[in-house]
Amino acid sequence: MAIKKNELYSSLWASCDELRGGMDASQYKDYVLTLLFMKYVSDKYRGDPYGMIVVPQGASFDDMIALKGDKEIGDKINKIISALAEENDLKGVIDVADFNDEEKIGKGKEMVDRLTKLIGTFEGLDMSSNRADGDDLLGDAYEYLMRHFATESGKSKGQFYTPSEVSRILAKVIGITSDTAQDASVYDPTCGSGSLLLKANDEAPRGLSIYGQEMDNATSALARMNMILHDNATAKIVQGNTLSSPEWKDANGKLKTFDFAVANPPFSNKNWTSGLNPHEDEFGRFVWGIPPEKNGDYTFLLHIIKSLKSTGKGAVILPHGVLFRGNAESRIRENLIKQGYIKGIIGLPANLFYGTGIPACIIVIDKDDAQARKGLFMVDASKGFMKEGNKNRLRSQDIHKIVDVFTKYLELPGFSRVVPLAEIVSNDYNLNIPRYIDSSEPEDQHDLSAHLQGGIPNRDIDAMDNYWQVFASLRATLFTGDRAGYSKSLVAANNVKSTILNHHEFKAFAGQSLEPFTAWSESAALKSIAIGDKPKQLIHDISEALLNRYAGRPLLSKYDIYQILMDYWAEVMQDDVYVLAQDGWPAGKVLRELVARKGEKLKETSDLTINKIKYKAELIPPALIVQRYFAAEQAQLDVLQAKLDNATQELDSFIEENSAEDGGLADALNDKDKVTKVSVTARLKLAADPEERAALKQVQKLFDAETRGKKAVKDAQDALDLAVFKHYPSLNEADIKALIVDDKWLAILCERIEAEIERITQQLANRVKQLDERYAEPLPAITQSVEQLSNKVAGHLKAMGLAL
Known part of the structure; x- marks a missing residue:
């Protein structure tokens, strides 16, 4: 298995x-x-x-x-x-x-x-x-x-690894396509453990010739092992200082040039001149300027530009400071822009990288038609990420959006735009992204007139036009005109959400929003997964199909829907598909017996226990078998569990009422101040008071009822578990496909998409409620209320003889 x-x-x-x-x-x-x-x-x-x-x-x-x-x-x-x-x-x-x-x-x-x-x-x-x-x-x-x-x-030792999410972006924006030749080369002068090179190689269907150099000996060893584990044993990885002793040279002793390059060099390297005199560099890497002696951020960018062919493309991760710092770096930046080498810049969130929390950017280099370049494509992706521990991490949707926008030159307000060269020149070649893209959230302004006279400003209601485009009559249900430029709410704040959910337009929207999912689930052909299929190709194909199904849908973000599938893939589907691709659908019948190693306790959680033997279901959880085949038995078990819960509640209530100092069970408490069946039996042999004996006998009956309830539940659960256990071998392929695809995968995905639809509704409800509460009481009414309360307090003080 x-x-x-x-x-x-x-x-x-x-x-x-x-x-x-x-x-x-x-x-x-x-x-x-x-x-x-x-x-x-x-x-x-x-x-x-x-x-x-x-x-x-x-x-x-x-x-x-x-x-x-x-x-x-x-x-x-x-x-x-x-x-x-x-x-x-x-x-x-x-x-x-x-x-x-x-x-x-x-x-x-x-x-x-x-x-x-x-x-x-x-x-x-x-x-x-x-x-x-x-x-x-x-x-x-x-x-x-x-x-x-x-x-x-921690900070000092994390430099050997570039987060795979960032690696994927670099690999996808440097221009590798399905037509890229097998003899094309990719180079990383600071390759670390090789993750950037491998991600670039993954983008080429026929693979690439891989070249890398890494200064640290142990890290270069990691890269060599990494290449072999990824079936790239022929990759050329060497240890050494790329700046002072570059390994890869041509027959004339000049730097070897490559088709593609990727790099995540050390940030702000203060020792980059070690073993190197940049004024006498034999490879001509500093013709566009020499970086500051104590800051080598531009050093590797210049090295990569020199190491690319005349049509070569590359991407380098550097700190944001390279975009706007002055003096020597400013001159280098100006020269590179004039040469047309910089194709675009992608601003990333802060705290993505191990070893530093500062924000970074990706500078994309493209020598092809550099002289004809009339501008740069900028992306501000600093806002899209999730928290993971003490680091930020790009989500699948963040990566997809960045790549989509950059490769298709899509201009999105507050996210991306083509910046003309003339505009950059007018800013003295400063490339600081906020100068060109305003990604800040608009300030939510209060309306002074509304606070004084009441009413909700129509401009705030108009700002929700993306909702009114979908729910054309819902606005009239929620608001009515008040005075010129203002409206008043027709629905109490705590009833807004239910009003939206029950509105016929929302119900229609919810139904229509599930139609792409239904169509996708049918076309995805998940029940056709066969031995030998490629899971990575499968998730790529079906995720792209789902993304396209939701493209252009009102209110819903196609990237949010895409993320739902990618999250579930990582949690569950990936493991399932890997098993199916290797063992086929019969794996759905498999119940694996869990056996602890000698001298160790069993750590893995079991799904079923039969005759004290623990089993783990390989693909189909027992709950799905119960749901489809043993619903009546589960309903009966639920009834027994409800009876047991009632018996336990009745027992607990009786004990609580009678355990006080003067209660009938006070003397039945054990050393731990608890009333137990054993302590009650022992006390009953000694008790002479009729009220105490009555209380003891009653609690004894309640204990017996709870014991019978527990036994009934256990017997029913054991019988159900055994029935489920025996049912696994009888599953045919159609049963297995229905259980895995319909009951497991699609049911969960549908639930999560429905939750996303409701989240959209919640956003609207929250905003309507916020506006209603903000302007519910105008200032004169508040002033009058304060005056009335002040008079009331003064009256009370006067009655108490405390008036001033």
């Missing part, structure tokens, strides 16, 4: 628990990722004489498993890794972590136990069969781990 993505991720992240404490995340990532690599290549290439990686005798993960409990486990793991590295020219790549380091892993038994458990975590993962064609399951897991390592590493 295929491993689900989220299960694989959680298992790998749990493996880090074995190493936490001895070192920080920037260090233990090397151990975990090395074992992930060893397990993957062992499962995939063991016994394959034509594989990209040769696994020699005695150098596989199986050989590590044999070391569990061995007193020399650390040293022997190092030798196994070294043997694999030697055979495959991976010295200095996979043997960076020292598994025999007592300071980090512990001494003696502590090291043996820790490494034994760490190997055990990977042992149960069969990675040989967990690659749906075209989907880098292990590569994605590697990226998942690195994102979490970057999060845990």
Whole structure:
């Protein structure tokens, strides 16, 4: 059975628990990722004489498993890794972590136990069969781990990873298309762990020739492993300082040029001149100006421009300051704009990156027809993100919107526009985005006349015209004319939402808003998923189709609807589709028995327990089986549960009423001041007072009733669980498809879209209510009310003899 993505991720992240404490995340990532690599290549290439990686005798993960409990486990793991590295020219790549380091892993038994458990975590993962064609399951897991390592590493150690969401934007805006030739090249001079290069490569159907350079030795090793895990073993990644010693040169000693380039260089590098004299640069990278000695932000941008072919395209992440800082940077910026190299700028939200919280931007370079360029395309995407822990993170809809707008040159108010070169020149070549795009929210202004005389300003009501375009008569239901330029509310503030929900125009809108979803669900052909399908291609196709279905729909944002599908894909559908693409629809019948490893407690939550054996449903939760096939039994169980709840409530109420100091159950309290069945039975043998005995007998009856209720519920639940358990094997393919697609996927998606429709209504209701309450009492009425209350207080004070 295929491993689900989220299960694989959680298992790998749990493996880090074995190493936490001895070192920080920037260090233990090397151990975990090395074992992930060893397990993957062992499962995939063991016994394959034509594989990209040769696994020699005695150098596989199986050989590590044999070391569990061995007193020399650390040293022997190092030798196994070294043997694999030697055979495959991976010295200095996979043997960076020292598994025999007592300071980090512990001494003696502590090291043996820790490494034994760490190997055990990977042992149960069969990675040989967990690659749906075209989907880098292990590569994605590697990226998942690195994102979490970057999060845990903190500011000083997060530079090895660029958030995948940002990487996707760079990859999609540099002009790679389905027609891009296989021999086209992509380059990253500060490649880190290689995520930017891989995302760019993903955009080319036939792949690209990958080149990268990374200064940090351990990080360049991560990149090499990352390339192999993503089936790009031929990628050329080297370690070294790109500025002082660039690796990639042509036969004449000049910088090699590439078709595409992507980069996320270190921000504001103060040591960029180390080993380099920019005034005598042999590669001519600084002909447009030399960056400040203590700020190298422009250095890598200039290096990339020089490293691109005459039609080359690139994208670089830099801090916002490069757009507007003066002096040397201002001269470089002016020269680059005059050359026409800068195609566009995308402003990003703050706090996206590991290692810094400052906002950044993407500068898109395009040498093709640079001299003919008459302006720049600017995007202010700083407002679109979600919070995740202490970082901000771009959502799927934010990425899609940015890419759509940039690649299609769509001008959206407050978000994007083409800025003519003349306008930039008039601003002294300052590219600060707020100078050209106003993305601020309009201020909600109060109307002084309305506060003085009452009424709701018509201009505020007119501002909701996007609603009135859809609900033509709803405005007349909610408002009526008052005086010139003002209206009054016809509906009490607390009844506004219900009035909107019950209005015939809203009901029509709600129904019409679900029509695209219904049409999409039929055309998506989700029941046609077959073994060998590509999950990533599937989600791309169906998400684009849903986005297009909702394009141009009033009030609803197609990107919000798109996000609903992408969120559910990440939560549930992705795992389900990966299983179906590898094991087919019969996987829906599978109930996996959960077995704890020796000496460990079972952590995974079970779906069913039959005869004390715990089972986990692979694709179809038992609740869906019950809903479709055992509704009557569930209804009967609900009745029994309601009776039990009533019995428990009656028991609790009786105990509460009679447990006071003078109550009949006061002497039946146990050491913990609780009345229990045992304490009542014990007290009944001693009690002589008739009232106390009556209370004790009554509570005893209530305890018995609750016990019978609990037994009835348990028996009914056990019977239902057994019936469900026995029903799984009888499911045919049509049943399974209906349960997964109709009852599970589409039902949840429909509920969430309905919630989005209601959210739109809530926004309207909130605004109407806000305006009604804001101007409900004009100032004269408030003044009169205050005067009346003041007189009333003065009268009371006078009556009390306290008048002044």
